[in-house]
Amino acid sequence: MVMAPVEIGVLGSLEVRSAGAVIEMRGARLRTALATLVIHAPHPVSADAIATAVWGENLPARPHGAVQTIMFRLRAAIGESVVRTGPAGYNLELPADAVDVARFEELCRRAGTTPPQQGAVLLDSALELWRGPAYSEFADMDVARAEAVRLDELWMHFMERRAMLALELGDADGAVSRLQRVVDEQPLREHAHGLLMTALSRAGRTADALDHFQTLRQHLAQELGLDPSPTLRDLQVQILGHAVPQHTGPALQPSLPRPPHLPPGWQPAGDLFIGREDESLALLRAVTDGRLVCVTGPGGVGKSRLVAEVLPELSRRLARPVAVVELADAAPGEVDETVAATLRLGATSDPRAAVIEYLGATSLILVLDGCEGVREQTRSFVEPVWRTAPRVHLVVTSRRRLELEVEQVLPLGTLPSPCPADPPDRAVTTPAMRLFLERMRRLRPATDLTGPVVDDAGEMCRLLDGLPLALELAATQAATVGVRAVREELAAGVQLGGSEAGSLRAVVARSYDLLEGGDRALLSRLASFSAGFGLDDAEQVAPEGQARSGLSRLVHASLVTPIEGEIAPRFRLLGPVRAYASEWADADTPATFWRWAADRSDMLSEQAVGPGATTALALLDLTQADLAAAAAGAISGGRVDLAARIVGNAGSCVHWVPGTALAEVTIQVGDHPDLPGAEEASRARAAAAMVAVERGELDRAERLGLSALRAAVTTQERYLALTSLSVAAVYAGERGKAARLWQEVASLDDLSAAYVVDAHAALALVLVASGATADAELHAAAASRAAERSGAAPRLAFALYASGEVLLTSDVEAAADVLREAARVADTSHAEQIATVTRVALLSALARSGRTADALDLSRTLLDLQQRRGHWPQAWTTMRILAEVFTLVGRLETAELVLAAAESDESAPNLAGADVDRYRQLRTKMHQELGTDRAHRIAALARLLPRTQILDRVRSAVVASSTQDADLP
Template sequence: MDPAAGPPAMRYRVLGPVEAWSSAGERLALGPPMQVRLLAVLMSQPGTAWSIDQFVDELWQGRPPKSAAGNVKTYVWALRRALRSPGFPEPAILAEATGYRLVLDAQTLDSAAFDDLTQRGYHALRQDRCSDALRAFEAALALWRGEPFAGLPGRGVLLSVRARLEEQRSSLLEEVADLHLRAGRHNELIEPLRAQIDGDPLRERPWGQLMVALARAGRRADALATYRRLHRQLSDEVGVEPGPDLQQLHTRILRADRELSTFGARPPDKPPPRLVPRQLPAPSTLFTGRTRELARLTTLLLDDTGPAGTVVVTGTGGVGKTWLALRWAHDNLHHFPDGQLHVDLGGFGTPTQEASPSAVVVRSLLPALGVKPLEIPAEPAAQFALYRSLTADRRLLVLLDNARDAEQVRPLLPGSARCGVIVTSRHTLPGLVAAEGAHPLALDLPSTAEARQLLVRRLGAQRAAAQPAAVDELISRTARLPLALSIVAARAAARPTFPLQAIADDLAESRGGLAALATDDAATDLRTVLSWSYRLLSADAARLFRQLSLHPVADISAAAAASLAGAPPHLIRPALDELTRTNLLAEHSPNRFRCHDLLRAYGEELTDVHDTAADRSAVRKRVLDHYLRAARAAARLVDAGHQPTDPPPDASLPAFADHRSALAWFTIEQRVLLAAVDEAVAHSFNAHAVQLAQTLTPLLSRLSRWHDLAAIQATAVTVAQGRGDPRAEALAHRDLALAHLQLRRYGAARRHLRSAMARYDQLGDRPGQASTHLHLAWVYDTEGNPAEALPHARAALALSSSSDDRRGEAVALNSLGWSYARLDEPARAIVYCEEALALQEEVEDRLVTAHTWDSLGFAYHRLGVHPTAAACYRRALLLYSDAEDQCGRAETLVRLGDAHQAEGDHDTSADLWREAWTILDRIGHPEAVELSERLAAHR
């Protein structure tokens, strides 16, 4: 053991009976079986917080006693006492807001050490270092003492973790056998392989390895007898023959081939991480039938060893591709113990709507696989490589819904053939089938019986049975298309007193076609159904339906719909209700609506026919005005120093009580706001694009959405340059630099700040110059060079003073104070910080004041006056909490902990650091790692 590593830590074992050993090498008494089971649940996912309800479900599996919750707390209390050790004074089980979690070093848990050794072995194998790989693999296998969690009931989370670990062990045994065969140790392998086969007789790879070992040892007859035994066993127990690789090996042994190589070697992959994503939406309650297609998916996606392959489900719009995929996925969750990923690729929205680029999609998938925002690589190629690495050797289901073409899908295919992939698309994607070996599954119309079942489920058996001829005609007129059937059924269900024949007659009289989605078969023509629904609308609802198709995304609030229509909210609500009742719009949450992409496409066709280009342009402008004005109001509440250009008046705005409600609104609307920037550029509303980007900066910053901030500010730079607007260009460069700074791209941040400074110098804009100097000071300080930051802070103060910018002066004074404190001149720092506080009484900016109290606390800490430092830090914490600035709060908590540590109050300092670490880890801040190491050293 490395002497610098400190005293030995506690050890936890799950690869066999569950055990815990003290740092002194003593096995700890863990208590009764139910208590041990609770510890096993914690060890199955270390670091994960479990709620009381989750513990109850895992321990009693749906039949808990009335005292279950109290029992859980008792078990936790008893385990905390049991896990105390002279080398580990802190309790290993920590209380969280959401429950309890087990805190331990990963290498003290044998299953984590097993994963680490396995990964090292595969890494060595990829580099052809076979001896190193073998040592790592055998060290990993030596950790096993029996079945994982031996003696505990195999259910719930323990069942899935046990299955994953045993699968990894079986695969590793096969890799070890393969390495021994490569080294010519076939005689030594024969008996271990026989024992391995006896334990798991349906895995084919060990059978092939045994046949190779016997044949190489000169026991050709025994090798052939082994194949016959396997053939009988598979035929009797499973009803199948050995796979083609084994059949080929059998033939080569019959021919006395002396060049037999190892059998069934697979490329080494990284073991799956512990994070298990569960992203599947709920299946449709209207789904019926499709028995043949569900069975076909099972055949294509599952084989004897588990999930494998890619299936492309194709068919016309509205035929039920997503319904089928979700139904099958939910029915087969147990085959995918490592989780499910889902993404709507947006391949077929409105004709002008671009599909989601794969580079954008992969950035949204990485967090689901455990990657923190600041750990996402900057370049798309690196993001795709990381995605493939994280999905390698995992049993995942990936549902890529609504794909436009093969190029959109190809980069998103996982890095392992063991994953199941379902792609849904209106195109057949021949390139994916030809180049990637995907299996096509064409989804035709449902049968008449299945269509009738859908209607009966929606209308009720009694009403359908009373009018069978009308039901048959509805099925015929809607071409059995599930989307059309659901619209018709909703129309009938909303009018329970209408005869079904009257609805069928209306369908018979309505003709037309949906050109963008036309097929060779007139029975799949959607416009018949959609135009029939549209014709029944009032004039106001029909106009709103057309206008909604021009909204940047499918999701819209009632307030935004009112602005889009140019009417007060109370006048637009009846039209929204009418569209909802006719299923042309869905109110998926209070005052929020969503329109299916087929309906949006139909609405856009209608607006092209019925509305002028000027009308459409006016709708888009009202939408952009709405989001610009609302975002501006939110930004001003979140950041008092944010003063964007006033946008035009708007018909309706959300009401913000304070900065908290403003942040809540932005959290909901951020997707549409980001899309609105692109929409403004696409339709030549360049001023709106630039102003929106400027306005979103404080909102995105508060939520640490640095990748999104970088994207829209890059757009703003380009648009501002094209418009010849140096002021807007300068601000875009400055805000783009902020994003690069937070992403730790210091060189890029400095380049953009120099560009901003050049524009501000050209304009003679002193406040802009001052702000840019402050950002430069921030960059140099974050890089660890406060001496370089100091002249920029001085320049910012001089510029702010000369332009009578009181807030700018306050910020610059604080920056000077912080820099002097960092340079170990605390007395000078205190003078500047106190002067800054005096100015802030005029500007009343809670965040600027919080920063200054934090700087003042840091200066007193450097001066050695720790009680005063702590008092300043607590003033800053109150302001950060009020502003909901989690990053600032965490950084001040760290420094407050330092102050208590300096006073010898180690317990309080540890508590403060732990609270800070929780915040920093949640937002993916890089300082979380350093703080974690500090906490470990403290223990």
């Protein structure tokens, strides 16, 4: 007789069904064995593991025989075909959806990819599968404890998610009932408390929301001695002010990292902004009132310019910094990478996760500009950001809306043009005419606005459909050859009533056609640059080497826009001009661009080890997007050798960290199958190994580093390979191995002075951490001497940092002075990595010397930088040091929260050397003062909180402690 399919339920007590009927599973041992197989399904479980799960330490005389007896009974109950035996043990052979856990997780996964209404239905179906706590009868047994905790956490997470959907769908009462169940189950779950306060407010129960906050505050104070998180305190202020949040989560503390500077073209413009007064006010209102606004309109209508003009006032009103992500050149799979690179989040193998985590704890106005080419990918990015980052306001520009339910759309039309019957005095007041005439008069101030000129200008505005960019380009032409000449030629090529895109293309085409042949070719070559370029870059890609005079003519024609730069003047092409010019690029343009990148990176690599290091690292920051694009293009074009040169050169600048895009292409080159024969294979693999270290992929880093070492021929190649391996060893906590590798670096013949600095400074750091202070002092001194010989400012900063770390063991005050100077030099030389680690050491010096005010002040900048770069191991080190500061200012509860969280978070580095004993003594002292019970309850809360919330609490404690310190007499 064939049994009906079996279904197993573990979301509650263990339950087995066949054809809808419950199968009796009598006996605790039989049920435990089945639960063990379910937990590990579909993988086999050995007889020994089953015996241990069933009997624990009280094993029977013949464990394997006893297990066989249980398996015989199990097969009789649920079927011979379900319980299988193999060389590795026993396993269940069931369809994927036979266990309720699999059905629950699949429904939840599908709910995350559907609109709110469908997602709510799917989550309801998923949550209805629960009959009680997961593996309820086995939850205290070793075999099921971890899985039970995981599943119960999933239940709470998706209960919260279902409540958030209820709020989005206008069902605040339904959200309240669900969230009340969650906080009853887990009273310390602050995210759920925040959602419950929001839901109560949205349900019109403001008093209940405020009472709930006060109850939670009292509970935390009595049980843990802690205040509610900054998130909840900020939410309370909003509710008190009747500013009920319209999103589905509590607000986050605004004192958070500042993003990088605005990209070229987004700085305040020097010309007048004409004809968009109403649209500017509408955009201000829309972004202030909502969290996702999409400005739509045709190309050239001025979407980006409108947003750029409004941003300063918007930032002031919302008290948020601004970050602009330009997506016009992004490929469909590069949206996440481009956002991560713009936010400078550092190397990461999962840019989406890094961005979501960063934005989830950030107060920001994030502009996504030019999304039409990556609309679907932008939409998939925006939806989770809107849901999980409640203090992030999103402004999108695109030719079409994203079509998200929460999106506010601001359509941007062309500028009104004069009617043919309008008299001249009325015609010149229309927005299109005002823009055209203002731009023309900038170049030709003496223009005489006679009736015929105004008529011709009005006709031109109508021909160009009032499209702002087309009007500006036409004004440039008219200033040179006259209004009538431009109008007549446009009339011959543009039909009245034509599309805006056609009008823009026509005027760009006319500007292009008016150029001489050499200037056209130059413009098409310059279109390869997306991040801007300098005069020397233009000269390198110019077809005939006449870039200087040609570039001047292109600027005069408004086809190239100058940008004021800190290093030297730079230039850029507007998107429509760049797109059109690219169409006319000759066959040699891609290879010319790749060779430019290879030669440019050669030069920067050489300068980075000498007196020109500061300028070289600054130029690397400016050009890295184009270096990444060139390397990726070279790979696609079959020139892996050029790609290897580019990434190898960039990677040789070891005190400079590449952004996401360049890091990703570096990894691609390092693992490329055609690389073994490339001349630059060793340096490219060493560069890829360093990126892998930054990502935390230490096994991959060692594999790439060893491959780089085997391929190394020159001293520099051996240095880079050994450096990557030694840094990986440091990250892995293998100090002895790191010291041996750095000794090998130091013994290399003909090593340049800059590389000698790295070897001796790194040896000093490893040795002082191991307690070998005398040897560390010798190497720190050697690093300082080599730094003077090199003339490279980043190397001087590194040598000073190593000397400061060594001094910390004997003279804390002197160490602090040296570390301050190291940080200053690192800042001015664009050596951000050295600047960060130096400030960590300085923070330690200030904490040890009891200078709490200085330590607290320094920590603000330090934590912001570490979070933005994704340097969580460094952030945890900083927070551990701050825990020592908190004990000095009487915030023992926060100190215990930090140290307990660092113990359980995987991204926190293990303590080593003297730190182990120092922090053990610190916690022992804190437990004595707090009491063991309170300390254990705080540790339980620490295990529940995500690391971003720990960081948020630390920031809040820093601010509060700074205020407290300032108030002391």
